[in-house]
Amino acid sequence: MSTFTTLALATASLISFLLYHHRVRKYKLPPGPPRLPIIGNLFNAPKSFEWLTYQAWGHQYNSDVVHFQILGTNFIVVNSAGAADELFDRRSNNFSDRPDILMVQLTGWIRSFGLMQYGDGWRAQRRLFHQYFRASAVPTYHQSSATAVQDLIRNLCRSPDQWMQHVRFMAGSNILRVVYGMELVSAEDPSLDIIEKSVEIFSKITVAGAYLVDYFPMLKHVPAWFPGGRFKREAAEWRPIVNDMFVVPYDQAKESFSSGDYKPSITTEILSEIGQLKRETEQKALEDVAIVTMGSAFAAAYDTTTLTLVNFVLAMLLCPHVQAEAQKKLDETIGSDRPPEIADKSTLPYITAVMYECLRWRPPLPLSLPHRSTADDEYKGFHIPAGSIVIGNAWAILHDPARYPDPEKFLPERFLDAHGALRADVPEPLAAFGYGRRVCPGRHFAYDLVWLAIANVLAAFDIVKPVDVHGRPVEPSGEYTSGTFSFPVPFQAAFRMRGKVAIPA
Numbered sequence: 001m002s003t004f005t006t007l008a009l010a011t012a013s014l015i016s017f018l019l020y021h022h023r024v025r026k027y028k029l030p031p032g033p034p035r036l037p038i039i040g041n042l043f044n045a046p047k048s049f050e051w052l053t054y055q056a057w058g059h060q061y062n063s064d065v066v067h068f069q070i071l072g073t074n075f076i077v078v079n080s081a082g083a084a085d086e087l088f089d090r091r092s093n094n095f096s097d098r099p100d101i102l103m104v105q106l107t108g109w110i111r112s113f114g115l116m117q118y119g120d121g122w123r124a125q126r127r128l129f130h131q132y133f134r135a136s137a138v139p140t141y142h143q144s145s146a147t148a149v150q151d152l153i154r155n156l157c158r159s160p161d162q163w164m165q166h167v168r169f170m171a172g173s174n175i176l177r178v179v180y181g182m183e184l185v186s187a188e189d190p191s192l193d194i195i196e197k198s199v200e201i202f203s204k205i206t207v208a209g210a211y212l213v214d215y216f217p218m219l220k221h222v223p224a225w226f227p228g229g230r231f232k233r234e235a236a237e238w239r240p241i242v243n244d245m246f247v248v249p250y251d252q253a254k255e256s257f258s259s260g261d262y263k264p265s266i267t268t269e270i271l272s273e274i275g276q277l278k279r280e281t282e283q284k285a286l287e288d289v290a291i292v293t294m295g296s297a298f299a300a301a302y303d304t305t306t307l308t309l310v311n312f313v314l315a316m317l318l319c320p321h322v323q324a325e326a327q328k329k330l331d332e333t334i335g336s337d338r339p340p341e342i343a344d345k346s347t348l349p350y351i352t353a354v355m356y357e358c359l360r361w362r363p364p365l366p367l368s369l370p371h372r373s374t375a376d377d378e379y380k381g382f383h384i385p386a387g388s389i390v391i392g393n394a395w396a397i398l399h400d401p402a403r404y405p406d407p408e409k410f411l412p413e414r415f416l417d418a419h420g421a422l423r424a425d426v427p428e429p430l431a432a433f434g435y436g437r438r439v440c441p442g443r444h445f446a447y448d449l450v451w452l453a454i455a456n457v458l459a460a461f462d463i464v465k466p467v468d469v470h471g472r473p474v475e476p477s478g479e480y481t482s483g484t485f486s487f488p489v490p491f492q493a494a495f496r497m498r499g500k501v502a503i504p505a
């Protein structure tokens with residue numbers, strides 16, 4: 001380590017130490033693991049699968065909020081639905097900000113309202129997004145979702161081995177059509193490559209504490225070529241990719257719109273609105289917001305939807321009886337004349353329960369996205385300092401045995417009463433979509449697409465374990481990756497046609 005870096009670390013550590021002692025003397029923080037002076041929990045904070053350690057800390061310290069600290073930054077983990085409701089919902093004024101992550105700024109992801117600080121910029125994008133994705137607006141996209149799901153079924157028939165790629169294509173092609181009016185023909189389309197890379201960057205930079213520079217702001221001044229300057233090299237490489245994600249599909253949609261040869265989409269609707277504005281400044285203001293809001297929708301929909309469906313495939317491999325029950329309900333309710341439609345949702349609560357259970361059993365973002373508190377606060381007598389990074393542990397909330405008995409088991413029936421109707425007293429897994437004013441605004445759209453995909457895949461196929469050359473079933477490992485998005489380690493699945501419904505030509 002260079003003299004400069006050592007000096008920077010020492011100065012920052014001294015400041016954190018002084019601040020730490022000042023606060024600890026004054027307030028009672030929520031319980032948490034023992035901290036060392038200066039560095040706090042730098043060495044005993046988990047580095048992977050954090051949600052499991054945070055949940056265990058909750059049990060160990062018998063508290064639904066726990067605290068740890070790294071080099072002066074306070075982290076508050078919210079481990080129960082009650083605490084999440086109280087802090088993120090009732091006190092949303094204070095708990096709706098996002099942490100200031102340098103890599104989010106340097107890569108340009110900060111332009112998206114998903115990672116932007118709470119304020120007017122965030123509000124403008126969220127408002128525009130809401131206009132097109134609120135519950136009453138999403139039926140407009142049912143036709144597009146139906147087309148995407150039919151493509152999925154057709155592709156699964158043609159090359160079932162590539163099922164994961166087909167699921168990705170379904171999620172990506174649907175959101176690109178809805179947002180930009182683009183019609184993708186293959187999974188090799190460069191737009192999917194852009195989004196794939198951008199979301200990978202998102203996943204790397206949003207893990208709390210992933211970059212040391214967030215604790216030692218002085219490292220900002222380290223040159224890119226210097227040890228400790230890796231973040232600068234990465235940011236320089238990633239920034240153009242993130243920029244392309246916002247700009248390339250938008251520009252394409254704008255070009256088609258100007259030529260008059262376009263498919264109607266959210267972007268073309270906004271472009272006509274822009275065209276009706278009188279002043280150039282107003283036009284520019286709306287366009288600036290539209291570019292980043294649409295890019296955010298495109299990116300936010302892709303991995304989340306894919307991941308929910310990959311978890312569904314895994315659950316079906318592991319629980320054939322659930323699959324058989326779901327297919328029985330589909331056969332009884334719809335028969336074989338036509339594929340399931342979104343309009344069938346109200347008559348197929350079992351499929352809805354399967355979807356809920358996928359999101360509860362394996363929430364795609366087990367720690368949601370981090371929030372930040374803007375003012376000092378108090379919860380159950382514990383002090384929550386202003387500027388704390390507040391982590392809603394969706395995993396712990398959705399695996400709370402008091403709400404969901406036998407939480408590790410995949411049991412859609414938990415959401416159903418004796419007559420097979422959805423129970424009002426078992427909460428739907430909303431924690432999978434985050435909290436308060438930051439709650440996922442794409443959830444209505446996601447619910448429809450995921451539901452339709454589950455219903456159609458189960459109507460058309462049996463999902464089974466493939467067999468190896470010795471005729472033995474290939475078991476999925478059931479292991480997961482760690483990160484903002486937690487994916488199952490790649491596994492094989494076979495899709496056997498049931499012959500019950502016609503496969504789209």
Ligand code: HEM
Pocket residue numbers: 113114115126129133296297298300301302304305308364365368369370371431432433434435436437438439440441442443445446447450
């Ligand atoms: C099953 C699928 C999905 C899951 C599990 C999911 C989950 C989440 C989570 C956990 C958050 C963070 C909330 C928080 O900070 O408290 C979020 C935010 C967000 N999601 Fe989703 N999401 C899904 C689908 C979608 C879709 C389809 C879209 C777009 C059409 C979308 C758009 C967004 C946006 C724009 C944000 C940022 C909101 C903000 O910071 O104000 N999501 N989502």
